[in-house]
Amino acid sequence: MDNAVKKVASYILIVVVMISTFIAIFSVWGLIDLEDVIWKIMQTLFVVFIAAILVLFIYNILLREPFKKKDDE
Numbered sequence: 001m002d003n004a005v006k007k008v009a010s011y012i013l014i015v016v017v018m019i020s021t022f023i024a025i026f027s028v029w030g031l032i033d034l035e036d037v038i039w040k041i042m043q044t045l046f047v048v049f050i051a052a053i054l055v056l057f058i059y060n061i062l063l064r065e066p067f068k069k070k071d072d073e
Helices: 002-028 034-063
Strands: none
């Protein structure tokens, strides 16, 4: 399961990088106004960052199984 999650997250990050690259290329060629786009991208990344922190916090505090030590024989 963890391997599948890592693959999905990797593909999502690749798509985000590709989209950001296309936006930068369009800006270089003057097809879009980059100032508004960069500000919106930064706001979106901030929101995603905060959401990821909250999800990790909830997982670590509420959902994670407690570590069980095996007794030495």
